[in-house]
Amino acid sequence: MDKMELKALGKINLGLDVLGKRPDGYHDVRMVMQTIYLYDQITITKRKEPGIGLSTNLFYLPVNENNLAYRAAKLLMDEFEIRSGVDIFLEKHIPVAAGMAGGSSNAAAVLYGINRMFDLGLSTEELMKRGVSLGADVPYCIMRGTVLAEGIGEILTPLPPMPRCQIVVAKPPVSVSTKMVYEKIDSRRIVEHPDIDGIIEGLKEGDVTKIASRMGNVLEQVTVEEYPVIDKIKKLMDEGGAKGAMMSGSGPTVFGIFTEKSLAKKAALKIREAGLAKQVYVTNVHNARRK
Numbered sequence: 636m637d638k639m640e641l642k643a644l645g646k647i648n649l650g651l652d653v654l655g656k657r658p659d660g661y662h663d664v665r666m667v668m669q670t671i672y673l674y675d676q677i678t679i680t681k682r683k684e685p686g687i688g689l690s691t692n693l694f695y696l697p698v699n700e701n702n703l704a705y706r707a708a709k710l711l712m713d714e715f716e717i718r719s720g721v722d723i724f725l726e727k728h729i730p731v732a733a734g735m736a737g738g739s740s741n742a743a744a745v746l747y748g749i750n751r752m753f754d755l756g757l758s759t760e761e762l763m764k765r766g767v768s769l770g771a772d773v774p775y776c777i778m779r780g781t782v783l784a785e786g787i788g789e790i791l792t793p794l795p796p797m798p799r800c801q802i803v804v805a806k807p808p809v810s811v812s813t814k815m816v817y818e819k820i821d822s823r824r825i826v827e828h829p830d831i832d833g834i835i836e837g838l839k840e841g842d843v844t845k846i847a848s849r850m851g852n853v854l855e856q857v858t859v860e861e862y863p864v865i866d867k868i869k870k871l872m873d874e875g876g877a878k879g880a881m882m883s884g885s886g887p888t889v890f891g892i893f894t895e896k897s898l899a900k901k902a903a904l905k906i907r908e909a910g911l912a913k914q915v916y917v918t919n920v921h922n923a924r925r926k
């Protein structure tokens with residue numbers, strides 16, 4: 636195989652709880668992750684000359700070792716002493732620095748792709764073990780679907796799939812640093828922990844309304860203080876008939892869960908018309924796991 640086309644799918648967090656801080660600065664979390672059908676298109680092409688050539692449609696993204704896709708390729712090519720090289724093209728659609736794991740998902744796709752392309756014979760588990768050195772969310776992005784993520788996000792337990800529904804994703808034009816959000820949460824006492832077990836119950840019962848009503852994200856208060864636009868978008872989603880609306884990850888992306896496509900489309904239009912976000916998408920959940 637000399638050329639591969641891969642879809643790197645984004646995620647939302649249906650629930651995100653922070654349990655405490657570790658000595659290394661990372662946080663123990665308890666999160667319900669969900670893959671959505673909003674993706675970056677990745678093309679990997681083999682070439683004779685050694686090295687990694689990276690390019691992307693977004694001029695402001697790094698194309699060197701600071702790019703997670705580059706680091707993912709380098710990790711496997713160094714370990715397996717691959718003498719030839721690869722060209723990687725990232726066609727980005729997942730909003731950047733948004734709480735949707737765009738970079739982690741790119742890294743996951745590249746690990747998966749290089750393993751196949753060069754017949755390295757690594758299992759999904761073995762790829763996930765390597766992935767965590769690139770980012771806490773990378774193992775999950777390799778696995779995909781509905782998952783309980785614990786530890787720093789790398790201890791994964793598959794959950795029953797999220798029932799079919801429409802997801803409206805809105806990324807306001809501000810960028811958030813994940814590191815900063817986690818640092819700020821340290822100085823707060825978390826008064827209300829989200830009902831992660833309630834979300835899991837809802838998934839077991841296949842009840843979208845229950846899942847949506849139990850959603851919660853402890854990082855939301857930190858990011859909202861800085862960017863009140865997040866609350867404004869949530870409000871428009873609620874008024875537009877969302878079963879629930881919440882910030883994803885460290886933000887600032889807000890997603891809303893809808894059971895009717897017409898309502899989802901209307902809410903998306905309202906958010907755009909109100910000038911709260913330009914990057915607004917109506918999409919579905921994606922439940923298939925990588926094998």
Ligand SMILES: C[C@@](CO)(OP(=O)(O)O)[C@H](O)COP(=O)(O)OP(=O)(O)OC[C@H]1O[C@@H](n2ccc(N)nc2=O)[C@H](O)[C@@H]1O
Pocket residue numbers: 648651660661662663664666733734735736737739769770771772773786787788813814817883884885886
């Ligand atoms: C908040 C979440 C929720 O899914 O997603 P995003 O908002 O990034 O999408 C994740 O926990 C983000 O995971 P990821 O973005 O892969 O994290 P990393 O690159 O490993 O770490 C970025 C920074 O976040 C902090 N970090 C990350 C994960 C964790 N469990 N505890 C932390 O304290 C660390 O300070 C680290 O320097």
Ligand SMILES: Nc1ncnc2c1ncn2[C@@H]1O[C@H](COP(=O)(O)OP(=O)(O)O)[C@@H](O)[C@H]1O
Pocket residue numbers: 696697701702703704725730731732733734735736737738739741742813884885
């Ligand atoms: N492949 C990549 N796609 C997007 N951002 C990347 C990538 N590689 C490195 N980055 C850097 O990582 C930062 C966070 O990106 P991203 O993964 O989109 O965040 P988040 O996980 O919060 O959605 C960006 O500011 C960007 O400079």
